[in-house]
Amino acid sequence: MPHSLTSNKAEVMEQSRGIFLHMEKCAGQSINQWLAEIHGTNWVSPNLIGNHREIIRTYGGAYSWLSGHVEFDGTGLDPRYRYITVLRDPIDRLISWVNFVLSVEFPTDYIRSLQEGAEIFLRSNGQDTTPIFYQTISNPYCRRLSRALSTAIVDTSSQLDAALHVLEQFFLVGSFENLESFCNKYIFSQNISEKHIIPHVNKTSKKRIDTIDDNFRMQCANYVRSDILLYQKFCLNNDHLYSNLDTNSSAKGLITSFNWNTPSHPVRPYWEDETLLAYRGANLTCQVGTNVGMFREADGRFGFLSLGPYIPMIAGTYDVAITGEWGSRGGIYIVECHDLSSGKTVGTGYIIDWGSPDLNFFAPISFVVPEALENCEIRVLVPASHKITIHNIMIARNKEPKKDKKQISITDTKEPPVNYARVENDMVGYLLSDKTIMSTYRAGVLCIIDIQDAELSSARTESRVLVQITGSVGPNGLAAATIRATLGADILTTAIEFTPAFESGSFFIFQKIFHIGSVLNAPIFEIIVSENTELHLFNVKCLMQY
Numbered sequence: 001m002p003h004s005l006t007s008n009k010a011e012v013m014e015q016s017r018g019i020f021l022h023m024e025k026c027a028g029q030s031i032n033q034w035l036a037e038i039h040g041t042n043w044v045s046p047n048l049i050g051n052h053r054e055i056i057r058t059y060g061g062a063y064s065w066l067s068g069h070v071e072f073d074g075t076g077l078d079p080r081y082r083y084i085t086v087l088r089d090p091i092d093r094l095i096s097w098v099n100f101v102l103s104v105e106f107p108t109d110y111i112r113s114l115q116e117g118a119e120i121f122l123r124s125n126g127q128d129t130t131p132i133f134y135q136t137i138s139n140p141y142c143r144r145l146s147r148a149l150s151t152a153i154v155d156t157s158s159q160l161d162a163a164l165h166v167l168e169q170f171f172l173v174g175s176f177e178n179l180e181s182f183c184n185k186y187i188f189s190q191n192i193s194e195k196h197i198i199p200h201v202n203k204t205s206k207k208r209i210d211t212i213d214d215n216f217r218m219q220c221a222n223y224v225r226s227d228i229l230l231y232q233k234f235c236l237n238n239d240h241l242y243s244n245l246d247t248n249s250s251a252k253g254l255i256t257s258f259n260w261n262t263p264s265h266p267v268r269p270y271w272e273d274e275t276l277l278a279y280r281g282a283n284l285t286c287q288v289g290t291n292v293g294m295f296r297e298a299d300g301r302f303g304f305l306s307l308g309p310y311i312p313m314i315a316g317t318y319d320v321a322i323t324g325e326w327g328s329r330g331g332i333y334i335v336e337c338h339d340l341s342s343g344k345t346v347g348t349g350y351i352i353d354w355g356s357p358d359l360n361f362f363a364p365i366s367f368v369v370p371e372a373l374e375n376c377e378i379r380v381l382v383p384a385s386h387k388i389t390i391h392n393i394m395i396a397r398n399k400e401p402k403k404d405k406k407q408i409s410i411t412d413t414k415e416p417p418v419n420y421a422r423v424e425n426d427m428v429g430y431l432l433s434d435k436t437i438m439s440t441y442r443a444g445v446l447c448i449i450d451i452q453d454a455e456l457s458s459a460r461t462e463s464r465v466l467v468q469i470t471g472s473v474g475p476n477g478l479a480a481a482t483i484r485a486t487l488g489a490d491i492l493t494t495a496i497e498f499t500p501a502f503e504s505g506s507f508f509i510f511q512k513i514f515h516i517g518s519v520l521n522a523p524i525f526e527i528i529v530s531e532n533t534e535l536h537l538f539n540v541k542c543l544m545q546y
Contacts, residue, residue, distance in 0.1 A: 088176035126219030267309035281390035327387025474534030
């Protein structure tokens with residue numbers, strides 16, 4: 001038996017928390033007022049504008065239903081809420097937007113800049129406009145919705161894929177052209193017997209465009225092709241209505257839901273020291289793909305192949321290196337450092353297939369963590385119909401370089417002194433990121449590690465230096481590499497024998513301890529490579545052991 005609107009409103013709303021995503025010029029103000037009439041103004045927020053998570057944090061305690069222009073920030077959908085929205089024919093929405101912009105009588109500087117672009121748009125019959133106005137008319141549905149999955153998706157194809165997956169998690173998607181069907185379905189879902197008519201609010205009265213010819217319509221379609229496909233899937237089927245009512249879930253499938261409590265547990269690294277963590281691909285979580293041995297392999301579906309390891313990070317500079325293998329060629333894969341607890345994406349990079357004949361890849365990325373974060377993951381977004389295998393993900397903490405920009409050092413008073421390599425000759429090697437050194441296939445000294453005089457003077461008479469190298473062998477292969485240690489008058493040469501972490505040999509770890517006696521000069525360690533050697537040295541450092 002349906003509930004009475006007046007007597008059981010609170011009971012209905014106890015089981016109903018939602019977010020109405022107001023797309024511009026899609027009757028959002030009218031629907032906001034309609035929801036308030038159904039549930040009461042104490043239960044439904046006014047039309048809000050802001051960041052997804054900030055709106056929830058600020059107004060979620062005061063209102064059961066939040067309504068407004070929500071800007072997603074890569075944190076997914078909040079599983080506590082049901083999401084609903086209304087879409088309009090993208091070309092009609094574009095024309096309505098032009099009319100609205102030009103009708104503003106007392107524009108701000110921003111609106112005035114939009115008006116300039118709109119005027120150019122009209123004078124050129126849709127063939128030209130300004131960059132700022134273009135941003136407001138270029139596939140606004142896909143651009144906004146895709147940001148629920150990731151803020152780094154920029155190409156239109158991936159934005160469409162992401163938007164499709166996001167809308168599939170919505171509780172209800174209606175069309176502007178058939179609001180009655182949307183309203184009936186919503187009222188049924190809320191178990192309400194009374195009907196309410198949607199009012200006409202914020203309707204543009206002064207229209208510069210009323211009807212358009214076929215040529216202008218074709219020009220407009222060029223700006224919203226992805227939105228047209230999205231609209232056709234969700235609004236031109238099932239009697240102008242898409243709904244997830246039967247699933248009773250608003251956050252499932254391929255969307256990473258924002259989790260307020262972040263219960264995820266850190267993944268145990270297979271390699272760990274005071275600055276470096278390394279994880280096998282198969283030990284991380286994912287949305288798409290399967291485990292193949294110790295690796296994580298994509299299966300051609302759109303989504304995150306890697307999620308994790310859910311670790312705390314202190315403020316500072318970090319280098320991330322990802323090794324793997326191409327399963328298909330020509331792809332661009334987005335890599336993000338994302339904190340689940342705060343919802344912040346603090347770093348973005350890309351794995352790009354540049355067409356090398358070798359199937360193995362090495363992708364170094366650097367980013368800055370501005371403040372302490374609680375629950376970080378490195379996530380890799382795979383485009384649809386592309387395949388990739390992740391072997392390892394390595395995370396190294398770094399600090400600001402000293403005056404010599406080539407010298408990278410971490411000196412924490414609570415840790416042993418650590419010295420990082422610097423590149424001596426850029427004809428032999430170069431810094432790709434803060435701690436990633438690439439060889440150039442030429443013979444010579446690839447990099448040098450100096451032990452600081454101050455650190456040496458504080459050492460005991462008998463000290464040890466641990467030289468540690470992590471990285472991977474590039475497609476050109478390994479010819480020969482040695483370490484030359486200058487310890488006062490003694491010069492020691494040791495061949496670098498890389499022990500593959502896995503059978504593929506894509507990632508190696510090398511360690512060698514050198515004993516230092518009573519020397520007057522600071523020891524120097526050089527890594528020397530022969531011709532045609534390609535090394536990606538992610539972490540080359542010396543640790544004093546007193």
